[in-house]
Structures are given as C-alpha cells and as structure tokens.
Amino acid sequence: MVYLAESPIPQYVCSSNETEQNGTLIRINKAYEHIVYPTNCYYTLPSDGIQDGIHYYEFIFVEGNSFVGFTTKDHFADGFHIRGLFYGGTLSDGLASLGAFSRRTHQGDTVGLRIDLTKEKIKIYVHLNGRSLGLAFDVNRGNISALYPTVHTYDDALIRIRKLETFPTETEYQPKVFSGIEGDFAFEQAVDNGKNVSTDGWKQFVLSLRKKPKLSNDTFQVYRLHFAVINSINGFLIKNQNSKYEVKGVESTLIGTYGEALKAEAFVFKLISGLEDVVTNGDNLLIKSKSNTQLNLKRFTKPAPTAVTLNPILGEYNFG
Known part of the structure; x- marks a missing residue:
C-alpha cells in the first residue's frame, strides 16, 4: 500500500473531505461514505485550466479504479451532479453511460487522454497502457472556456495525474493482437x-x-x-x-x-x-x-469503438 505524506500545496479540489493529497497523487477514501455515491476531484494545474491547443494527461491507477476525464469549474459538483467527458471502460457524463468503449479500467492501468481544443470542437483520444483506443469524444465546444482533468470514482482509489509534454502521437484505433486461446x-x-x-x-x-x-x-x-x-x-x-x-x-x-x-x-x-x-x-x-x-x-478483430458526438456539458443529451 502507498501512504501519502502531507502536502502544503493542494493540487486537487474534491467533493469530499475524505481525501489525501501529495503533489500529483490523490487518495480517495470511500469507506466513510455511501459506496454508490461517487466522489469527484479535479486537478488545478494549470490554475486557469486547459483552454486551447493539444494537451496530454496521464492518469496512473496506483490503487483501485475510476472514471477519468475533463470537466469545467461550472459543471464540477458532488456525486452524480457533475457533468463532464469521462472514460472508465465505458464513456460517461458523470451520471449516465454514453456507450461502451473498452474493458473496464483497473488497478495498475495507465490511461492517457489527449485533448484537442479548437474554437469549435473538443476531441478526446484514449490510450490504455500505451495502446491507442482511438477517438472517444468528438463534440461541440460551445461556450466552454476551460477544462480541468478530473477523477470520478465510486470506490477507494489512489491516482496520479501528470501532464506530459512528450506523448504518443498515434490517434487511430490499434486493435489488440491475440494468439492461442485468447x-x-x-x-x-x-x-x-x-x-x-x-x-x-x-x-x-x-x-x-x-x-x-x-x-x-x-x-x-x-x-x-x-x-x-x-x-x-x-x-x-x-x-x-x-x-x-x-x-x-x-x-x-x-x-x-x-x-x-x-x-x-x-x-x-x-x-x-x-x-x-x-x-x-x-x-x-x-x-x-x-x-x-x-x-x-x-x-x-473488434472494430474501433464509437465516439460520442453530443456534448453532455452543453446539455445536448436528454436522459428524461
């Protein structure tokens, strides 16, 4: 088990007090809360968020599993009230599943999310343990000004978020190659x-x-x-x-x-x-x-998964 030392500079804003921070590491303790009510934390670096251009964030699942992705300060909230663009095996807006994408993430995984921001579009590409899973979100940007890397979890988790300046350039789906009985x-x-x-x-x-x-x-x-x-x-x-x-x-x-x-x-x-x-x-x-x-x-060989094209942050999904 990895234990956290106290950090004088908090880098996460969380919807729960049952968390510990140490630089880029965040531990979320669900033992004190109802397990089906998710805890949300966003990463505050850069302080003014991701606004334009191409950025790549790495989410390392040291312990547990989680949904990871991006939200805005205005759409960050506790539990299921958050709205964002999340990947955790399925794609989610923080409340509802938006479609299957890969196997469920778990302890030991490293998820890389490449986010491409233009005036008109938000595109998010997923890498799982170095393999490109392709385009997950291709949605309108609308009036969204800045986005923040976010963790959305139902379980205990220890996750590290890092922004990489050098990152994989592959964005096309790379199917997994099997042999033998697999x-x-x-x-x-x-x-x-x-x-x-x-x-x-x-x-x-x-x-x-x-x-x-x-x-x-x-x-x-x-x-x-x-x-x-x-x-x-x-x-x-x-x-x-x-x-x-x-x-x-x-x-x-x-x-x-x-x-x-x-x-x-x-x-x-x-x-x-x-x-x-x-x-x-x-x-x-x-x-x-x-x-x-x-x-x-x-x-x-399974075909490439389908990207989400309606933006739940803008209310383009209506779940009734």
Whole structure:
C-alpha cells in the first residue's frame, strides 16, 4: 500500500473531505461514505485550466479504479451532479453511460487522454497502457472556456495525474493482437448430438477468452470465459497440468430470450457443462463436449469503438 505524506500545496479540489493529497497523487477514501455515491476531484494545474491547443494527461491507477476525464469549474459538483467527458471502460457524463468503449479500467492501468481544443470542437483520444483506443469524444465546444482533468470514482482509489509534454502521437484505433486461446471469437459451426445445427442466426454471438495472470500458476492456466448472446454467460476456463480443460463458476444474466438466441444459449450451456477439450488452429477454435457436441469459432478483430458526438456539458443529451 502507498501512504501519502502531507502536502502544503493542494493540487486537487474534491467533493469530499475524505481525501489525501501529495503533489500529483490523490487518495480517495470511500469507506466513510455511501459506496454508490461517487466522489469527484479535479486537478488545478494549470490554475486557469486547459483552454486551447493539444494537451496530454496521464492518469496512473496506483490503487483501485475510476472514471477519468475533463470537466469545467461550472459543471464540477458532488456525486452524480457533475457533468463532464469521462472514460472508465465505458464513456460517461458523470451520471449516465454514453456507450461502451473498452474493458473496464483497473488497478495498475495507465490511461492517457489527449485533448484537442479548437474554437469549435473538443476531441478526446484514449490510450490504455500505451495502446491507442482511438477517438472517444468528438463534440461541440460551445461556450466552454476551460477544462480541468478530473477523477470520478465510486470506490477507494489512489491516482496520479501528470501532464506530459512528450506523448504518443498515434490517434487511430490499434486493435489488440491475440494468439492461442485468447481473443474474440464468432460462432461458425455447431454440432449437437452428432447432427449439424444451423448457425445462420448465431453469427452475431461472440465468445471472449482472456487469460487471468493473477489466478494462473505453473499448474493451472485460468481464462475468463464470456459468451455474449442476449444474456452474458460468464465463467472460468481452467487448463490443468495435464492439458485438460474444465469450466467453473458459470453465471448468467437473466434476460428473457426467444427464437435463435434461446436455442444458442441452451446450446452454450450444454457445451460448457460437458466440456471435454479445447483445440486451437491459427484463428480457429474448436470446443468439444460430451455426446458428440461441439462448436467451431473463428477469431476476429473488434472494430474501433464509437465516439460520442453530443456534448453532455452543453446539455445536448436528454436522459428524461
């Protein structure tokens, strides 16, 4: 754990008194507040805010996770009353989600936000651990004069904000490259009890597999398994020292389904409950199960996420 020394020069303005500051570091303690009510802090350097040009801020997640981004002094407030342009895996205005963008940020991540300010536009580009995720916000500037780097968190967090003078110039989306069993896979061909199953209505369904290094060791390799049909079907795919696979900890959301989605979800549950083997061949993934049941999938590259084009600071979103 990192402990903070007292700093004579506060560099953050926060909506809660349960914070500690040390230069560019801010610790937010949520233990004394209701956990679902977010704490907000903005970084006061430069004192007159970011007004024009290209700027790059680095947010280092020493402990915990958070949304990070930019707000104005006029739109800074406590809890959900804040309005800004925030990234934390999804994009947010401080109250509502504005759309999915990447995986959720977590401890150990470094988020770089490049903000381009002209008289007409605000553009914010995201880098996650050195990889460009592309354009997140492309919105009208309107009457916004100055913006400040901001932390918006629901949990305990220790975060460092730094302004970099030398920073990555890449702004285009850089897809993550996977190999072996990891990646995102689309349904291709299914066999149930030795009979081919039509997957024409299943092409939009996806399996994602990601290794969990903190749960893996020399004996077991653990992967997070996520089937996205209508419901999210999640679990852990575990490979033991004998290269045998099993699935544990299966959970699912409970959205009502029908038609092809219902058939696909029933097939997935049968597939993973009787899992016998997983075979890879290049970008092809074959999951074998009992009773001569199997699913062929093919790895694909996710397209660039979609940028937000309406500015919630200007009230261009109306959530009712």
